[in-house]
Amino acid sequence: MEGTSILHGFTNIYFAIFALFCFKLLIKISLALLTHFYIVKGNRKEAARIAEEIYGIVPGSWADRSPLHDAAFQGRLLSLKTLIAQGFNVNLVTTDRVSALHEACLGGHVACAKVLLENGAQVNAVTVDGLTPLFNACCRGSVACVNMLLEFGANPQLGNHLASPLHEAVKRGHRECMEILLAHEVDIDQEDVQHGTPLYVACTYQRTDCVRKLLELGANVNVGKRLDTPLHAAARKSNVEVVILLTDYGASLKCRNADFKCALDLAAPNSKVAQELLLREGPASLAQLCRLSIRKQLGRSCLYAVHKLHLPEPLENFLLYR
Template identity: 70%
Template sequence: VTVDRLLVPKKRNTVNGVTVHGATPLFNACCSGSAACVNVLLEFGAKAQLEVHLASPIHEAVKRGNRECMEILLANNVNIDQEVPHLGTPLYAACTYQRLDCVKKLLELGANVNHGQWLDTPLHAAAKQNSVEIIHLLIDYGANLKCKNAQGQSALDLAAPKSSVEQALLLREGPPALSQLCRLCVRKCLGRNCHKTIHKLYLPDPLEKFLLYQ
């Protein structure tokens, strides 16, 4: 039996029902990774953006690496930087659970690279998880290596001594290249939707690709 057949007779009455654990049908669809169910639930009026005290569908999708579900929610105006107390922002969760595909897509779509869980940044999360590739990706998108968490620690302070993460952070400690500074400045000026706006500037193809990290 398909989801839409189940929903039609009920006239959408249960599409936003909440369990005793604060989970909605949309949350469960993101948990299972069913993009088809996510689309049907949204079509029948499921709320993509929920109150903070309820289980967050986008965070669940990110935790489990269900990128397609995550993208559908973002296309339905879910706050890309929504912070929940125990998971932080979607980008922070993606770094914590080492979901590289989700990290890439969130950054591409304009997630705040320095917004994590309170004073912890996504870079802190990546350093704790020994994620070298994510470390480089975050720094490429402008992560601040000098940010300190509530304990006064930087990402470098959290890296295991002589680890590949420590080496990666030390390698990127110096000032960025001028081209990188220019790219970050242009993207900042264009705002969160720069990935859409850049195409409208009619720039030379190599420059457009550089600004889009392609």
Template identity: 55%
Template sequence: MTVIEESRPFAQQLSNVYFTILSLFCFKLFVKISLAILSHFYIVKGNRKEAARIAAEFYGVPQGQGSWADRSPLHEAASQGRLLSLKTLLSQGYNVDTLTIDQVTPLHEACLGDHVGCARILLEAGANVNATTIDGVTPLFNACSRGSAACAELLLEYGAKAQWESCLPSPTHEAASRGHSECLEVLISWGIDVDQDLPHLGTPLYVACVSQQIHCIRKLLYAGMGELTSNIHFSFPSENISVKLHYRARLLENKVVAFSICIIKHLSFLFAATPPSLCQLCRLCIRNYIGRARLHLVPQLQLPTILKNFLQYR
């Protein structure tokens, strides 16, 4: 009996410890549920910043990673293609260029989701067509990444810059690598430099070859073949031909597209062995006179279709 009586205080202490742990667990669970309800309340009311602060402070969600609570209702409407909601939010005074922590705008979201109508509404409301995220991504890049030729055309109409001098992500290279030939055709029609050589990527043709995107390779060759051949001095024998074609072959190294290298080798022998025809020289002369920046206007010339196709290597 004495042993049992002496053991009771320890058993009571142990039960008190268990009760304390259970109480703390229930209190913590209650706090989390309350905070979740409070965060949801702020989201419904449109105060996403306060919801993001609660998530970061109590749940340990870093705001710098672009959490869900960081996105505004405008971002949500644009990403989901909800035109009516987008118009309502803009009429309520939401900033059309509202930024997330990663500097993503609603226009970025609309283009990434291929929502042309939402992109048009945002642009008409004054959205920055050349806005860049912290990674340097533009709305045009997102459109080309998604393969939205309609969004790309719309952005270019509103003054989007297709190519940058700095090493920002290139829409042209993105379209070429993903095989979005329609986006590539839109960019070419707006007079981009199809031979833009980026230090970390190479040319669009090289990127398309590495990704084995046949349709993009064909469009790039159609757009740049005239300029390639017009820069070669046709003399017999011609050292310039070998140098320039060797440079083109180096862009296609890694042997990803062996057929392209074979084409270049055959062209090298062809140009070295035979001079260009008068017909080809006339075409090059006309294309040089028009200028690369205006070649996309060739279909609008008052010429027979056969001549327009001839000038475009079709």
């Protein structure tokens, strides 16, 4: 009887321990869901507070920004100086490796960025997405930030695995930032794997001022994204002004992309771009008429079949090209 009572007591203890374990697990799951909810809603500060208090995580090491990040992004120079004086590390980063300098440049706050740099902030710090402070400055279009970062040793031309500040400046239409980078000997024809050359990006996003300046500075008018040329991009976007600029600088009307299409093939029928391209080509030759007739009657698949016929090269060129 006494043994049964002892066994029953141990069983109750085990059940109590198991119940406590389940309760703690439930709390952790609930807190994880709550922090995820705050992150999704954009309230990363509250999510970080929960994580720091409950899990004992060191402030600033989780996915939230520190007070230093907030002060830098909002341009609160006095607060930033006070925090640095209190001992905050200027190179403190979040889990995705965003530094206070990244935030200052993204906000275009040159005074805050300067204070951070003067106190040892890493000018070429890279986030998990491959973004540098210089990239953020170009994204914002802050000429002052771009100039200052370069003075402090920012690398204007990065490897293929990092986001290109030049391409971002062109994409956003920040011509002055683009010119500053090019003045620091950045390769004007650098081809980004995802976006192509700066000229191709300018044509894709219809940044006419950037297109004009890039051409004036000597950008290769026929190099774009793999087989796609800047003229292909301009024709696809139906931007007649850019098409005129490109053709004035010698863009080839005969270049074909991976789909075996030239710029005229991508232009909307009877559009101003199509008319301009036809005008630049001149009167239709017999070869052009033959090619257009083949496309209309047999379709594009027959053009590929021509290669398999092993025709003499002059005849094949006559059927496929102008």
